[in-house]
Amino acid sequence: MPGLKAVSASRKVPYNSVNGAARIDRGDDPDRRHAQGRVPVIPGSFDYHRPKSVQEAVALLAKLGDDGRLLAGGHSLVPAMKLRLATPGNLIDLAGIADLKGIRADGGDIVIGAMTTQHELIVSKLLADKIPLVAETSAQIADPQVRYLGTLGGNVANGDPANDMPALMLCLNATFEVSGPRGERRIAARGFYQGLYATAMQSGEVLTAIRIPVPAAGHGYAYEKLKRKIGDFATAAAAVMLTTKGGKVETCAIGLTNVADRPLFADEAAKILIGSALDAATVKRAVAAAEAITAPAEDRRGPAQYRTKMAGVMLARALGRAKSRANGGA
Amino acid sequence: MAKSQVAMKINGKTVEALVEPRTLLIHFLRDQLNITGPHIGCETSHCGACTVDLDGKSVKSCTVFAVQANGSDIVTIEGIANPDGTLHALQEGFRQMHGLQCGFCTPGMITRAYRLLQENNNPTEAEIRYGISGNLCRCTGYQNIVKAIQYAAAKLNGVPFQEAAE
Numbered sequence: 001m002p003g004l005k006a007v008s009a010s011r012k013v014p015y016n017s018v019n020g021a022a023r024i025d026r027g028d029d030p031d032r033r034h035a036q037g038r039v040p041v042i043p044g045s046f047d048y049h050r051p052k053s054v055q056e057a058v059a060l061l062a063k064l065g066d067d068g069r070l071l072a073g074g075h076s077l078v079p080a081m082k083l084r085l086a087t088p089g090n091l092i093d094l095a096g097i098a099d100l101k102g103i104r105a106d107g108g109d110i111v112i113g114a115m116t117t118q119h120e121l122i123v124s125k126l127l128a129d130k131i132p133l134v135a136e137t138s139a140q141i142a143d144p145q146v147r148y149l150g151t152l153g154g155n156v157a158n159g160d161p162a163n164d165m166p167a168l169m170l171c172l173n174a175t176f177e178v179s180g181p182r183g184e185r186r187i188a189a190r191g192f193y194q195g196l197y198a199t200a201m202q203s204g205e206v207l208t209a210i211r212i213p214v215p216a217a218g219h220g221y222a223y224e225k226l227k228r229k230i231g232d233f234a235t236a237a238a239a240v241m242l243t244t245k246g247g248k249v250e251t252c253a254i255g256l257t258n259v260a261d262r263p264l265f266a267d268e269a270a271k272i273l274i275g276s277a278l279d280a281a282t283v284k285r286a287v288a289a290a291e292a293i294t295a296p297a298e299d300r301r302g303p304a305q306y307r308t309k310m311a312g313v314m315l316a317r318a319l320g321r322a323k324s325r326a327n328g329g330a
Numbered sequence: 331m332a333k334s335q336v337a338m339k340i341n342g343k344t345v346e347a348l349v350e351p352r353t354l355l356i357h358f359l360r361d362q363l364n365i366t367g368p369h370i371g372c373e374t375s376h377c378g379a380c381t382v383d384l385d386g387k388s389v390k391s392c393t394v395f396a397v398q399a400n401g402s403d404i405v406t407i408e409g410i411a412n413p414d415g416t417l418h419a420l421q422e423g424f425r426q427m428h429g430l431q432c433g434f435c436t437p438g439m440i441t442r443a444y445r446l447l448q449e450n451n452n453p454t455e456a457e458i459r460y461g462i463s464g465n466l467c468r469c470t471g472y473q474n475i476v477k478a479i480q481y482a483a484a485k486l487n488g489v490p491f492q493e494a495a496e
Contacts, residue, residue: 042352042354042357043352043354044352045331045350045351045352046331046351046352047331047332047351048334048351048395048397050397071398074393074394074395074398075375075393078354078375078393078394078395079374079375079393081352082373082374091351091395093397093398095398119387142464143378143463143464144388144442144446144460144461144462144463144464145378145381145388145389145390145442145464146375146390146393146464148387148388148389149387149389149393149394230463230464231376231463231464
């Protein structure tokens with residue numbers, strides 16, 4: 001078996017998982033995979049920086065230019081570095097900046113430091129009380145170990161449409177606070193995502209906080225995610241936030257995950273629902289409007305058409321649950 | 331690229347070393363320190379065999395650079411047993427309930443369950459399954475791993491372990 005040779009040979013070099021990868025994809029020639037650069041390896045060399053303040057991080061970014069990458073929780077970047085899909089010459093670890101941590105109320109907003117982890121979102125009493133949808137979404141990301149390190153800031157700033165938090169931020173009408181060489185500015189989440197890994201952040205800028213307006217008490221909410229298994233990205237997912245008055249929808253916002261090259265804000269679908277009692281016919285029209293704006297890629301999660309339909313199914317389920325919650329249910 | 335000086339506490343002992351920034355924590359532990367309890371399973375952040383406890387968090391040490399762990403307090407499977415050398419309740423549970431077959435995932439499973447029980451000392455079966463969902467086992471079907479953790483929770487709470495009826 002040629003694969004076995006690769007196993008023993010790989011023991012001599014600094015760990016590389018030719019053996020692991022060959023075991024995962026049986027029948028695939030490990031040498032060919034390696035040549036294509038798809039086998040996990042040791043990351044390329046880099047210099048490590050650990051600034052103590054946002055100003056210091058911004059100054060480092062300015063000095064290092066495109067050769068400097070910010071390191072948050074590392075659970076997107078480190079795997080990419082192991083595959084040599086990312087080979088930054090310098091990593092700027094944000095973990096030593098105390099100002100980037102924490103969850104606090106500020107007037108009618110909740111402000112979450114960019115380096116706050118998914119785990120910290122899940123156990124936050126303030127969020128459970130004011131915006132439980134955040135924890136509900138966090139709890140569906142990856143697995144416990146990833147959530148201990150993965151951060152909200154990294155999740156939203158990376159620009160990966162497969163991440164769950166971007167669509168949630170569109171749904172919640174969040175604002176991103178960034179610091180850069182020209183000072184601080186705020187960017188609305190709804191204008192932030194421009195395409196695959198393309199965002200409104202400019203090079204040299206650091207995301208420092210996520211500001212979310214607290215929805216009205218008694219609001220209905222849900223994040224429904226279809227995934228093949230724990231740890232997988234969504235086949236499709238939908239975030240819903242709504243308020244009702246006298247049994248009718250007064251406000252509604254919808255975000256969709258991983259069904260286009262960016263997270264989607266399903267504005268038209270939400271408008272269709274406003275004023276309705278979320279009756280079956282209206283929900284059906286809204287679902288159709290949401291499906292119409294999707295443009296998913298075909299991948300191992302299924303054909304494009306299937307993923308579009310699953311986005312519709314997730315939205316219908318999320319609306320159902322949001323409705324029952326708005327009426328005081330679970 | 332310049333090597334970095336790191337210092338961290340591992341299983342109660344302070345360790346100082348020079349590491350390349352790109353050295354992953356799992357390789358630092360296994361290759362430089364000969365702490366080989368945490369295993370390398372997939373090296374792609376999926377399987378959880380490399381799980382260690384870092385400052386009270388379960389992390390996959392294949393997805394953390396050793397330099398990121400500078401100044402931290404780490405517990406690996408080597409540090410789980412009681413100070414007098416007797417088995418920790420989790421280790422005992424895995425033995426009593428046959429919570430392993432090949433044993434490859436076991437260090438990660440126990441290290442993860444160790445943190446889970448610190449955060450929730452009386453988890454339901456569903457909470458255990460959700461809590462260990464970042465750890466893959468290809469032998470047991472998880473049934474006995476769940477029982478082993480239930481056994482440990484009962485023992486740590488000083489109550490008799492009642493196996494649920496099949």
